[in-house]
Amino acid sequence: MFELKDATMIYDIDKEEKVYAMKNMDLKLPDTGFVGVIGPSGSGKSTMMYTMSTLKRLTGGDIIYNGESLNNISENRRRELRREEFGFVFQRHYLVSYMTAVENTILAATCNVKEAKAKAEQMLLDIGIKKSELDKVPGKLSGGQRQRVAIARAMMNDPKVLFADEPTASLDHENAFLVMDRLKEYSKKRLVIVITHDTSIIKDADIKVEVWDGKIAAVTGGIR
Ligand SMILES: Nc1ncnc2c1ncn2[C@@H]1O[C@H](COP(=O)(O)OP(=O)(O)OP(=O)(O)O)[C@@H](O)[C@H]1O
Ligand SMILES: [Mg+2]
Numbered sequence: 001m002f003e004l005k006d007a008t009m010i011y012d013i014d015k016e017e018k019v020y021a022m023k024n025m026d027l028k029l030p031d032t033g034f035v036g037v038i039g040p041s042g043s044g045k046s047t048m049m050y051t052m053s054t055l056k057r058l059t060g061g062d063i064i065y066n067g068e069s070l071n072n073i074s075e076n077r078r079r080e081l082r083r084e085e086f087g088f089v090f091q092r093h094y095l096v097s098y099m100t101a102v103e104n105t106i107l108a109a110t111c112n113v114k115e116a117k118a119k120a121e122q123m124l125l126d127i128g129i130k131k132s133e134l135d136k137v138p139g140k141l142s143g144g145q146r147q148r149v150a151i152a153r154a155m156m157n158d159p160k161v162l163f164a165d166e167p168t169a170s171l172d173h174e175n176a177f178l179v180m181d182r183l184k185e186y187s188k189k190r191l192v193i194v195i196t197h198d199t200s201i202i203k204d205a206d207i208k209v210e211v212w213d214g215k216i217a218a219v220t221g222g223i224r
Pocket of ligand 1: 020048
């Protein structure tokens with residue numbers, strides 16, 4: 001489904017001090033499974049996620065997603081992919097402060113409101129949010145609860161690919177485990193890509209991608 005071909009990303013390309021965030025990356029990923037991307041700070045993990053999910057455009061090479069060249073398609077098509085096929089979990093939750101957990105979850109839902117609400121409630125309960133917390137605004141939830149709402153929101157439209165950048169960074173061990181468990185379950189039918197510094201989080205990933213200094217240093221498992 002995903003193929004990185006000589007994928008290169010240079011920040012500040014027009015300036016003297018160029019930053020080579022991705023250097024000639026080659027990688028193939030299947031349609032489903034749990035992919036862990038690991039590497040030190042500044043190695044290019046987030047940049048990889050931003051370019052694969054069309055939030056940023058490569059400066060060289062290409063990324064093929066289901067036969068489409070992400071570099072050659074229009075901004076409209078890129079937006080459509082983000083809305084319809086990709087889900088995002090960031091380190092920060094980016095919830096809307098005046099909306100409840102349920103309202104935040106259905107914010108970008110593509111189905112009708114009634115259906116979305118029922119689905120959101122079930123997803124939130126499944127991920128360990130209590131019934132009494134469903135109508136709370138983010139300010140009245142704990143950090144771990146907020147992150148779980150963000151994960152439910154990311155899964156709302158059943159994305160084909162779920163991108164998660166340090167999804168457990170703000171969570172305690174128990175909540176981190178719960179979130180990873182949920183993501184792993186989701187990866188049985190879809191592709192889940194999790195970026196982390198923490199090897200323990202991705203120890204049972206189907207594919208492990210090690211990134212060093214903008215390069216793919218090693219791939220364990222998966223398609224070569
Ligand atoms: N918007 C930007 N403009 C210029 N340079 C950037 C920008 N974003 C990232 N970089 C640089 O690109 C390189 C890769 O950054 P990236 O955020 O992808 O790393 P990372 O592996 O996600 O790190 P971390 O684990 O700290 O989140 C770093 O050297 C960083 O300083
Ligand atoms: Mg990062």
